[in-house]
Amino acid sequence: MHDIRQIRENPAAFDAALERRGAAAVSATLIALDEKRRALITEVQISQARRNEASRAIGAAKAQKREDEAATLMAEVAVLKERLPAIEEDERAIGAELDDALAALPNLPADDVPQGADETENVEVARWGTPRSMDFKPLEHPDFAPALGLDFESAARISGSRFAVLRGGIARLNRALGQFMLDRQGQAGYAEIAPPLLVRKEAAFGTGQLPKFEEDLFKTTDDRYLIPTAEVSLTNLVRESILEEAALPIRLTALTPCFRSEAGAAGRDTRGLIRQHQFDKVELVTIATPDQSEAEHERMTEAAEAILQALDLPYRKMLLCTGDMGFSARKTFDLEVWLPGQDCYREISSISNCGDFQARRMAARYRQTGDQKGTHFVHTLNGSGLAVGRTLVAVLENYQEADGSVRIPQVLLPYMGGIDVLMPA
Known part of the structure; x- marks a missing residue:
């Protein structure tokens, strides 16, 4: 706003x-x-x-x-x-x-955001890891993961397209990823929250989903919306509040299901888990003062990167151009993970500094220490730490073997109940 x-x-x-x-x-x-x-x-x-x-x-x-x-x-x-x-x-x-x-107007870009029309003009900032050399042709996950328990056919009978049923070991791996991320982000200083999955329209307006992107949301019969990301619930925890400067920054994390109609993504990523109507995600949100927000943006990005590094998944860090940023963002870093089956990098996390744009919509303010008269709008930041479904895709494709099995990353073994490899049925 x-x-x-x-x-x-x-x-x-x-x-x-x-x-x-x-x-x-x-x-x-x-x-x-x-x-x-x-x-x-x-x-x-x-x-x-x-x-x-x-x-x-x-x-x-x-x-x-x-x-x-x-x-x-x-x-x-x-x-x-x-x-x-x-x-x-x-x-x-x-x-x-x-x-x-x-x-209806988007946030204004920060001065250091590159000018560009679309994702082709984003700027690569850094790259981590080297894609694994495989002595066989790597497959995309829809082509080998069904033998591991990834079931699109049952999901289609139950719910339609863009849903999946996870069975057995692959369901355990998906759960392990979410728990591992949540634990790591807690260790990084983000307080765990279990937020509502249904929000009122005022909350969706506060973070910028409404009114512009209503078609991308699932709406209930009593005028509530299923969250497209826990950003909505977490950020709105400070709506209509006046915080004390000493309490900032506030760092929050949550592992929740997310729901998106994907109305604007017709024909894109119709195969596999990349673009689903329902998926799990670990979200990071920070409420900060204007002086803190730039450093918090870097800190949040590093927290998301740490997950990819722990999983030994090669990725690159991109600074989004003006034409590719989200509606509420003033500056965004995307992390793109290497997918050998697609032979390319794909977005797995988007980390944005929204400045005071969302705070104005939510009436979220803070009082400076020693100043009992005026108040100021907080800055809000959010990012994926990470999208669990896309991380599952990255693990499946990067850890696949020629026989169709998938090795479990070392850091996930404590969460897998003794399973160290997924074997095809």
Whole structure:
């Protein structure tokens, strides 16, 4: 959410930043709406003041037997009482139009975000690990994992496309990955939360899923939404709050199912586990002061990288360009893991600094130490630490053997109940 006061103060800079994200310049339209709203507010205030003044004068005129003056004043008050509701309704309508226009605009990119139209113009920042040399042609996981217990056919009969049933050892491996990630992120200083999976529309609005991306959410009959990511629940824990600066940063993590309709992904990744309607994910969220947020962004990225390094999965770190960032982000790092079956790197984690964009939508503020008067918006950050299903894909493909078996990474053995290899049925 953007501050109309800041837009009024520097409309050219606002439009230039929006244009970097491929959006049209809108400051003139926003300022015109704001001026109309402010004029109506002024008119309401003047009318209310005159109504109150005239009402007091009526009593004085009657007390002094000035009946004609009292009648004139009463007529004026009657006109003002009749007009005020219409003016107030106009002000509310213009205010709602302005709020809707502001809510539809994406966050502005940080200065060091590269300019670009799409993912082809993202910038590689670093690379870790060397893809394993295999003396056989590696397969994509849909081509060998069904023999290990990955069951798409049963899921399709139960729920339709983009669902999976995990059986036996592969189900245990999926659970092991989630628990391992959650444990490691706890050790990294992120407090574990078990949040609700259903949220009200105000919560989804707060993190930017609504109104723009409603088609990507699953909605219940009582106007709640299944979370597309635990970011929604975790970040909204501070909505409508005033925090003390000494309590920041707040670092949170959760392992939850996530639900996405994938309405905008028709025809993409139709095979396998890469893009599912339901999947597990370990989420990281940080609530910080503006001075802390850049360092927290790097810290969160390192926490996600540590999982990939512990699993010995080669990856690269990408700085997203302006055209590929999410709606609420001002700066984003993507971690892309190597998938030998696809012979390419694929996104496994997206870590974003949202600045005060979400905080404005949630009314989440903090009070600086020693300052008892003013409050300031917090900064919010979120990222995957990691997406469990995609990590399962990466483990299956990177640890596959020629006979169709899959070795279990060393760090996961304590979670596997004695299983060190998945054998095809």
